[in-house]
Amino acid sequence: MAHLAKKHANRHDLPELLKDVPEEHQEPVKQMCLKMMSHDAYGKPYEWSTRDFECGAPLGRGKFGRVYLARERHSHYMVAMKVLFKNELRQGNVQRQVLREIEIQSRLKHPNILRLLTWFHDESRIYLALEIASEGELYKHLRNAPNHRFDEPRAAKYTYQVANALNYCHLNNVIHRDLKPENILLTSTDDLKLADFGWSAHTPNNKRKTMCGTLDYLPPEMVEGTAYDDSVDQWCLGILCYEFLVGNPPFESDSTEKTYAKIKRLEVHYPSHLSPGSKDLIGGLLRQSGRITLVDVMTNGWIKDGMTKRAAQLERGKENQAKN
Numbered sequence: 160m161a162h163l164a165k166k167h168a169n170r171h172d173l174p175e176l177l178k179d180v181p182e183e184h185q186e187p188v189k190q191m192c193l194k195m196m197s198h199d200a201y202g203k204p205y206e207w208s209t210r211d212f213e214c215g216a217p218l219g220r221g222k223f224g225r226v227y228l229a230r231e232r233h234s235h236y237m238v239a240m241k242v243l244f245k246n247e248l249r250q251g252n253v254q255r256q257v258l259r260e261i262e263i264q265s266r267l268k269h270p271n272i273l274r275l276l277t278w279f280h281d282e283s284r285i286y287l288a289l290e291i292a293s294e295g296e297l298y299k300h301l302r303n304a305p306n307h308r309f310d311e312p313r314a315a316k317y318t319y320q321v322a323n324a325l326n327y328c329h330l331n332n333v334i335h336r337d338l339k340p341e342n343i344l345l346t347s348t349d350d351l352k353l354a355d356f357g358w359s360a361h362t363p364n365n366k367r368k369t370m371c372g373t374l375d376y377l378p379p380e381m382v383e384g385t386a387y388d389d390s391v392d393q394w395c396l397g398i399l400c401y402e403f404l405v406g407n408p409p410f411e412s413d414s415t416e417k418t419y420a421k422i423k424r425l426e427v428h429y430p431s432h433l434s435p436g437s438k439d440l441i442g443g444l445l446r447q448s449g450r451i452t453l454v455d456v457m458t459n460g461w462i463k464d465g466m467t468k469r470a471a472q473l474e475r476g477k478e479n480q481a482k483n
């Protein structure tokens with residue numbers, strides 16, 4: 160399926176394709192590339208179908224989708240196959256949402272956005288062949304972390320990666336609008352993949368007024384029903400960063416009204432364990448207007464320092480594993 164990323168690659172491109180692959184993986188990766196290049200689908204239009212995949216263990220289940228590990232028969236390339244039943248989509252009245260998700264996700268290509276490799280359908284089902292994020296939902300990792308929160312280096316790295324993905328979306332006129340730990344997946348290499356573009360929207364420059372997203376993550380302009388633009392995603396990134404560090408979103412309450420009121424008053428309580436750098440960053444994002452940009456987030460000192468520390472943590476983890 161590498162043809163989707165690099166349509167016209169051929170055998171002569173192998174040295175270039177393999178140049179960043181570690182020595183010990185060169186041969187298997189080369190064989191995989193050769194297999195992909197010999198596939199009927201390589202660089203040409205191709206009608207994928209269930210015949211092309213072997214279905215394996217279930218990976219999870221959503222409101223509409225069941226997700227399975229699957230393997231492309233020819234190349235043995237592994238994917239996460241999401242299967243949606245058309246009658247369930249019709250009953251839930253979400254056909255348009257799913258089509259928008261497919262349309263948007265298939266053209267977004269970024270290391271922190273879950274790739275939709277291909278999709279096809281039969282009479283009763285829609286199949287989405289997705290890149291695998293083997294560690295699953297980030298939400299689960301947050302729940303399982305000590306005190307249900309990440310340490311600052313981990314939170315900083317993840318905030319950077321989400322900012323990077325959102326920045327790419329905005330450059331491509333897409334607003335995500337539904338950021339939350341449940342819509343982010345984690346890979347085996349500790350990298351995030353933004354998923355679930357069901358609520359995202361194309362933004363042909365004008366401001367929008369649709370109310371959507373998750374209550375705890377709603378920015379004041381969406382609560383008030385006024386026009387909004389892509390800076391809603393910066394607000395949500397501020398909420399996400401807070402939730403990473405504290406374990407719950409800042410405006411969480413026991414009723415919708417109370418949450419709305421807190422959002423409108425920008426009533427954020429910062430626990431004492433938060434560093435000044437993290438509070439500064441969150442404060443810059445959780446503003447009614449004049450939010451800091453995603454590039455400001457990516458170049459922020461607290462973020463950069465945290466990323467260096469996270470890389471060192473992971474390195475130490477690898478060394479310890481090697482010793483045991």
Ligand SMILES: Nc1ncnc2c1ncn2[C@@H]1O[C@H](COP(=O)(O)OP(=O)(O)OP(=O)(O)O)[C@@H](O)[C@H]1O
Nearest residue numbers: 218219220221222223224226239289290291292295
């Ligand atoms: N690409 C993937 N790699 C690995 N696991 C995945 C992948 N996509 C989904 N999963 C697993 O399958 C579960 C269900 O995925 P799905 O996208 O249907 O869920 P959802 O977004 O929670 O559903 P919904 O939007 O219908 O509420 C996820 O929670 C996750 O554990």
